[in-house]
Amino acid sequence: MLRHELDEVGVFVxxxxxxxxxxxxxxIVVAGAWYALFKPVNRRLSATAxxxxxxxxxxxxxxxxxxxxxxxxxxxKTVR
Structure with a gap:
């Protein structure tokens, strides 16, 4: 019984x-998309983000x- 429970925990982990x-x-995919979107605004800051x-x-x-x-x-721009 204990071995079965340990197997279940292993699958869960x-x-x-x-x-x-x-x-x-x-x-990583999202970071690349944000970089591509904001690169025209500020390339260095977009790369940092x-x-x-x-x-x-x-x-x-x-x-x-x-x-x-x-x-x-x-x-x-919703807040000004």
Whole structure:
């Protein structure tokens, strides 16, 4: 009985690790998309934002993307 329970826990942990890898890969894809979108606004800052999200520093990433969105002429400006 104990061996069966340990096997179930192993499958659960393997699933969690797999999900973390999928999230990391999707973060890289999203970072590349944000970089491509905001490159015309500020290439250096856009690259910094893409690098920061790939490191997992999500708060700094959101501030940088928010700044780039505010500065761009093609994003909706709801707060002025």
């Amino acid at each position: 393997n699933g969690q690790v797999s999900c973390i890898f999928v999230v990391a890969l999707l973060d 893409a690098w920061v999200i790939s490191l997992g520093l999500f708060g700094i990433y959101l501030v940088l993307i928010g700044y780039l969105a505010f500065r761009s002429g093609f994003m909706a």
